[in-house]
Amino acid sequence: MRIGEHRVREHIRLLSPAFVLVAGIWLLRLILAAAGTPVWLTRMASVTVATTVSVLLSVILMYARRFGSYASVVVASLLINIWAQALIILSILFSILTKTENIYTASEFSLPGTYASQWAHIHGHLTFGVGVGTLVGAAEGCLLLWLLRRLVPAARINQQDTT
Numbered sequence: 001m002r003i004g005e006h007r008v009r010e011h012i013r014l015l016s017p018a019f020v021l022v023a024g025i026w027l028l029r030l031i032l033a034a035a036g037t038p039v040w041l042t043r044m045a046s047v048t049v050a051t052t053v054s055v056l057l058s059v060i061l062m063y064a065r066r067f068g069s070y071a072s073v074v075v076a077s078l079l080i081n082i083w084a085q086a087l088i089i090l091s092i093l094f095s096i097l098t099k100t101e102n103i104y105t106a107s108e109f110s111l112p113g114t115y116a117s118q119w120a121h122i123h124g125h126l127t128f129g130v131g132v133g134t135l136v137g138a139a140e141g142c143l144l145l146w147l148l149r150r151l152v153p154a155a156r157i158n159q160q161d162t163t
Contacts, residue, residue: 003075006068011075014067018054018080025050026087033103042103048133051084055137056144063148070142077137078130085129089122 001008029045058076062068068075091104096118105118 003068003071006072008075011068011072011079014061014065015054015058015076015079017061018058018076019083021054021057022047022050022080022084023087026084026091029103030091033106047084047088051080051133052137052140054080055141059141059144060148063145063152070145073141073145074134074138077141078134081130081133081137085125085133088129089125092118092122092125 003011025045026047029042029047032042032045055073055077058080059073062072062076088104091102094100095102095105105121
């Protein structure tokens with residue numbers, strides 16, 4: 001499948017640093033919570049912020065490499081948001097299956113109640129998290145790409161006659 005002039009595999013290859021950044025923040029948040037750090041410090045390791053930053057950095061990378069267009073930005077936002085939500089859902093599922101609590105099922109960060117209510121939490125990440133996250137990320141990314149195209153001059157290759 002192609003998006004613009006690039007295949008999905010090429011998009012994934014371009015976005016691999018963004019996937020690593022999001023996974024790193026996700027893991028850091030789990031480690032900070034397991035180590036018993038204060039809640040305010042754990043909140044600093046936000047997967048949502050890492051996802052937004054990843055989309056914006058990906059747009060800058062796309063612009064610098066002249067990779068795709070606005071459709072590529074939307075695909076980047078979708079792929080990065082699916083990755084982030086999948087990591088969070090994995091943490092919630094682990095908590096449900098092991099009947100333990102982690103940062104993603106703690107009452108400060110999720111729905112209050114029993115482990116059964118965590119299924120609604122997962123549903124929220126699959127619908128609201130992916131949907132709204134992708135739309136907001138795509139809007140921010142497209143705005144950034146538009147600004148870059150208007151404000152940052154593209155490098156021009158001067159071709160000289162060699163006669």
